[in-house]
Amino acid sequence: MTGTLHLIGVGPGDPELLTLKAARLLGTAPVVAYPATVEDQALALEIASPHLNPDAERMPITIPMRVDRAPAKAAYDRAAAAMLTRLNAGDDIAYLCEGDPLFYGSAMYLVDRIASHAPIEIVPGVSSLTAAAASIRRPIAARNEVLKVLPAPLPDETLREELANAPAAAIIKVGRHFDRVRALLMETGHAGNAVVVEHASSGRERISPLSAFRHDERPYFSIILCYRGHEPWGRTP
Amino acid sequence: MTGTLHLIGVGPGDPELLTLKAARLLGTAPVVAYPATVEDQALALEIASPHLNPDAERMPITIPMRVDRAPAKAAYDRAAAAMLTRLNAGDDIAYLCEGDPLFYGSAMYLVDRIASHAPIEIVPGVSSLTAAAASIRRPIAARNEVLKVLPAPLPDETLREELANAPAAAIIKVGRHFDRVRALLMETGHAGNAVVVEHASSGRERISPLSAFRHDERPYFSIILCYRGHEPWGRTP
Numbered sequence: 001m002t003g004t005l006h007l008i009g010v011g012p013g014d015p016e017l018l019t020l021k022a023a024r025l026l027g028t029a030p031v032v033a034y035p036a037t038v039e040d041q042a043l044a045l046e047i048a049s050p051h052l053n054p055d056a057e058r059m060p061i062t063i064p065m066r067v068d069r070a071p072a073k074a075a076y077d078r079a080a081a082a083m084l085t086r087l088n089a090g091d092d093i094a095y096l097c098e099g100d101p102l103f104y105g106s107a108m109y110l111v112d113r114i115a116s117h118a119p120i121e122i123v124p125g126v127s128s129l130t131a132a133a134a135s136i137r138r139p140i141a142a143r144n145e146v147l148k149v150l151p152a153p154l155p156d157e158t159l160r161e162e163l164a165n166a167p168a169a170a171i172i173k174v175g176r177h178f179d180r181v182r183a184l185l186m187e188t189g190h191a192g193n194a195v196v197v198e199h200a201s202s203g204r205e206r207i208s209p210l211s212a213f214r215h216d217e218r219p220y221f222s223i224i225l226c227y228r229g230h231e232p233w234g235r236t237p
Numbered sequence: 238m239t240g241t242l243h244l245i246g247v248g249p250g251d252p253e254l255l256t257l258k259a260a261r262l263l264g265t266a267p268v269v270a271y272p273a274t275v276e277d278q279a280l281a282l283e284i285a286s287p288h289l290n291p292d293a294e295r296m297p298i299t300i301p302m303r304v305d306r307a308p309a310k311a312a313y314d315r316a317a318a319a320m321l322t323r324l325n326a327g328d329d330i331a332y333l334c335e336g337d338p339l340f341y342g343s344a345m346y347l348v349d350r351i352a353s354h355a356p357i358e359i360v361p362g363v364s365s366l367t368a369a370a371a372s373i374r375r376p377i378a379a380r381n382e383v384l385k386v387l388p389a390p391l392p393d394e395t396l397r398e399e400l401a402n403a404p405a406a407a408i409i410k411v412g413r414h415f416d417r418v419r420a421l422l423m424e425t426g427h428a429g430n431a432v433v434v435e436h437a438s439s440g441r442e443r444i445s446p447l448s449a450f451r452h453d454e455r456p457y458f459s460i461i462l463c464y465r466g467h468e469p470w471g472r473t474p
Contacts, residue, residue, distance in 0.1 A: 009363075009367070011256070012361075014258070015257075016256065016257045016258040016261070017256045017257070017258055017360075017361065018256065018257055019248070019253065019254045019255065019256055019257075019363060020252075020253045020254070020255055020256075020257060020260060021251070021253040021254055023257060024253070100363070100367040100370075100371075101371070102367060102370040102371060102375070102376045102377050103366075103367050103370070103376075103377050103378075104376075104377075104378060104379055104380075105376070105379075108376050108379055108467065111470055112470075115470035115471050116471075119471065120374060120470050120471055122370075122371035122374060123254075123371065124249075124254065124363045124367040124368045124370070124371040124438070125363060125367070126246075126256060126337070126361045126362060126363055127364070127367055129340075130246070130337040130339060130340050130361040130362070130364055131361045133337075133339040133340070133359075133361070134337075134338070134339060134359035134360065134361040137357060137359060138339070139339045139340075139341075139342070139345050140339050140340050140341075141340075141341060141386065142341055142342075142345055143341075143388070144388040144390045144391050144410070145388065146385060146386065146387055146388075146391070146395070146399055147385070147386040148383060148384070148385055148386075149378065149383065149384040149385075149386075150383055151380070151381040151382070151383075153381045154381050154383070158383070162383055173381070201361070230345065233348055233349075233352035233357050234352050234353075234356065234357055
C-alpha cells in the first residue's frame with residue numbers, strides 16, 4: 001500500500017497555534033519532511049518541533065529560493081523522488097508547511113510531482129494573514145468590503161491599480177520589496193493605516209506602523225495590513 | 238480586576254481544527270459566549286462543544302441577521318452590556334467565533350462596544366477560506382498572483398470589475414446571492430474553474446463544481462473558490 005503525503009499547516013509561529021489535528025498526526029508520523037533553506041533555516045520545523053514524534057525520521061527538503069529557475073526545478077525533482085521512494089515503501093510522510101499549506105504555499109511544487117502517484121491529504125492551518133490581524137487587534141476586512149491579497153513582487157503598475165480602490169489589502173512576500181511597497185502605499189493613501197507585522201504570533205513578533213520604519217530599515221518575515229475601515233482596539237501599535 | 242474578553246476562532250467546522258491554544262482556553266473558561274440565531278442555531282458552539290469546560294456558564298448572544306438595522310444595534314448594545322457586567326465582576330469570557338475572529342467576523346460589533354472598558358485577547362483560527370481549499374485540494378492562489386476576497390452582497394458592477402482581471406477569487410457570504418453570483422462568474426470567465434464548498438471540513442461538507450447546481454438549487458454555508466492557475470490534485474470534485 002502506498003503511503004499518504006499529509007500536507008500539514010503548522011500555523012504562523014506560535015507552536016500553540018497548531019490545530020489539534022496537526023498535533024495528533026505529527027505525534028505519530030514516521031517520516032517528517034520540511035522545507036529548509038540552504039542556510040539551514042527551517043521555520044516550519046521549529047514551529048512544529050514540540051509536537052513531533054521523537055522517533056520520526058527527519059527529511060529536510062532544501063530548495064533554492066527562486067522556484068522558477070532550473071536549479072530549483074532540479075531540487076524539487078530530487079526531493080519528490082526521495083519522498084516517493086518512502087511513500088512507495090508504504091510510509092506516510094508529514095510535510096510541514098508554515099501557516100496554511102494552500103495559501104501561497106510552496107508545497108504545491110512538491111505535490112504537483114507526487115499527486116498522480118500517491119494519496120494526498122491536507123490539514124489547513126492558521127495563516128499569517130489572520131494571525132497578523134489578531135496581533136494588531138483589528139479586523140482584516142469586514143461587512144461587504146473587498147479584501148485583496150497582494151504579493152509584493154508584482155509590478156508597480158499592478159500594485160498601484162489594485163491598491164487605489166482597495167478598502168482592505170494585505171501585502172505578502174514583502175522582503176526586499178519593502179521600499180517600493182512603502183512608496184506605493186503612500187501614493188495610494190494607505191500609509192496612515194498600514195501596519196507592519198513581523199513574525200506574527202512568535203516570540204520574535206514585532207508590530208510597527210509603516211511610518212515608524214527608518215529609511216535604511218527593512219522588516220523580516222513580515223506582512224503589511226492596510227485597512228481604512230477600523231482602528232485597532234485597545235492599544236495602538 | 239476586570240476580566241478579559243477572549244475572542245476565540247473555533248475554525249471552519251471540524252472540532253479537530255481548533256488550535257491547541259483555543260482548546261486550552263476553552264477547557265477552563267468560566268463563561269462561554271457565542272452567537273446564536275433567532276432560530277436557535279449556534280454553529281460556533283457546536284464546533285467548540287467537545288472542548289468546553291463542562292461547568293462553564295453559557296451565554297448565547299442572539300442577534301438579528303441584518304447588522305445595520307436598529308434591532309440589531311439594540312441587540313448588540315444589550316449583549317455588550319451583559320458581557321461587561323461579567324467582565325467587571327472579574328470573570329473572563331471566551332467568545333466563540335466561527336473560522337477566524339477577524340476575517341469578516343461579526344465579533345467586531347461586540348468588541349467595538351467593549352474594547353475601551355476591558356482587555357481583549359484574540360486567538361486566530363483556521364478560516365473557511367483555507368479549509369475550503371484543503372477540501373478541494375487546490376491552492377487558493379500561488380506565486381505572485383492577486384487573490385481577491387469578494388462578499389457576494391457587493392453590487393453587480395463591483396463584482397464584475399473585480400472578477401474580470403482576477404486570477405484567483407473567493408466569494409464569501411453567498412447565501413441568497415447565489416444565482417446572481419453564478420451569472421457573474423459565467424460572464425467573467427470563471428465558471429469553468431469555480432468550485433462550491435459547503436460546510437467545509439464538517440460532517441456536512443459538500444463539494445460541487447459550480448456547473449453542477451441545478452437552477453432551483455442553492456448552496457448553504459458556502460464559499461466559492463475560483464482559481465485559473467491550478468487544477469485540483471488527485472480526485473476531481
